[in-house]
Amino acid sequence: MFQSEHRQDKSCGRAGSHSLVCEDDRCGSVSRQLSTFDDFRNAITAYRLPRVLIAAIELNLFTAIGTQAWAIPDLARDMKVSERGLAILCRILAMAGLLKKQGEIYRSSRLGATALNARHPAYRGDYLRLITSHWADWGRLPESVKSGLPLDHDELDEPDYRRQFTWAMHHRTLETAPKIAAQIGLRDARTLLDLGGGPGTYAMAFLTKNPSLRATVCDxxxxxxVAKEIASTHKAAARLSYLPLDILTEAIPGIYDVIWYSNVLHIYSPQDNQALFRRAFAALNPGGRLLIQDAFLHDREGLFPEEASLFAISMLLFTERGNTYSAAETRAWLTDAGFERIKVLRMKKGTEDWEGGILEARSPETNKKTPVLRTGSVKHLRPRSLS
Known part of the structure; x- marks a missing residue:
């Protein structure tokens, strides 16, 4: 999850803490190829509901409603907005299932009253702020197409922003990480490195599933x-350690049975990733596993899945050299680095982060270390994307 260099990172340590790009930019997808003007029009006007949702977040509507029942006049007075505007907004939110409407009275749904309500412990504020910021960012897409550079590329990464982004990535993966960890067998592993692990959400999920495992989160x-704050409330915290590292310029210290590299690949260039694979190879025990989770393209032309294609726009907007890559080209990079037995790990439908999004590569049982090449430092931009 290294926060990407995206200016997600508005980007990452350099490690993948996740691109500061919202991996959930994938929500806006094209359900089919556009062949008629009506198809084209319908694809464009799909912006309407997302804009309604963002407006509700910007107005703190779910926090205002809380767990109470409201008539529109009372709620409008409390929020200091117009009755007409609020009535229309709430009706659409009720249509979408985020509010419950009974006659003239509105209440929040369970989701609205918890994850979207700033007064509730389950509130995911940092992630919501990241999502809403992407509306304006995507509106500036022509700038990046013309320049080939990320938005505001001259802005340096800020520790406060990285902290917010790291919390956002934790909020994003709270449900996904345990589902993934439950399906990846680590029974024989004793040590795991969460490379570019950001908040350590995946590391903690693997520790919970595997009582004999020890993990290190690197970012x-x-x-x-942030990872330390999160782990402090977790029973497995004693088995988690922390490694500050610039993964693009420094060798990985230590030797591990498993390296987990989640949502970092897309932040970097092919050359950066190939150098990083060589470093990972050198840090694995013979027979060790490198597990890469990312938005892989799987068809021959590199167009699908749709989510992976669309996520490349986030990389254009928020990283200097990032992109989404095909499973085939990633497999070739891994082979060149010395890995073998490379395959896609299939997760149960509905549990994966990305469709066909986990590649497994193994170090040979008799591991001959390859030289670790160093690359020049990359300027730390502010990540912004959702990985």
Missing amino acids: RPAALD
Whole structure:
């Protein structure tokens, strides 16, 4: 999950804490190929409901409603907005299932009253702020198409932003990480490195599933501070350690049975990733496993799945050299680095982060270390994307 260099990172330590790009930019997808003007029009006007949802978040509507029942006049007075505007907004939110309407009275759904309500412990504020910021960012897409550079590329990464982004990535993966960890067998593993692990959400999920495992989360110091806060409330915290590292320029210290590299690949260039694979190879025990979770393209032309294609736009907007890559080209990079037995790990439908999104590669049983090449430092931009 290294926060990406995206300016997700508005980007990452450099490690993948997740691209500061919202991996959930994938929500806007094309359900079929556009062949008529009506298809084209319908695809464009799909912006309407997302904009309604963002407006509700910007107005703190779910926090205002809380767990109470409201008539529109009373709620409008409390929020200091117009009755007409609020009535229309609430009706659409009720249509979408986020509010419950009975006559003239509105209440929040369970989701609205918890994850979207700033007064509730389950509130996911940092992630919501990241999502809403993407509306304006995507509106500036022509700038990046013309320049080939990320938005605001001259802005340096800020520790406070990285902290917020790291919390956002934790909120994003709370449900997904345990589902993934439950399906990846680590019975014979004793040590795991969460490379670019951000908040350590996946590391903690693997520790919970595997009582004999010890894990290390590697990322920038600001991200690791968040990981420590999260782990402090977890029973497995004693088996988790922390490694501050610039993964693009420094060798990985230590030797591990498993390296988990989640939502970091897309932040970097092919050359950066190939160098990083060589470093990972050198840090694995013979027969060790490198597990890569990312938005892989799987068809011959590199167009699908749709989510993976669309996520490349986030990389254009928020990273200097990032992109989404095909499973085939990633497999070739891994082979060149010395890995073998490379395959896609299939997760149960509905549990995966990305469709066909986990590649497994193994170090040979008799591991001959390859030289670790160093690359030049990359300027830390502010990540912004959702990985």
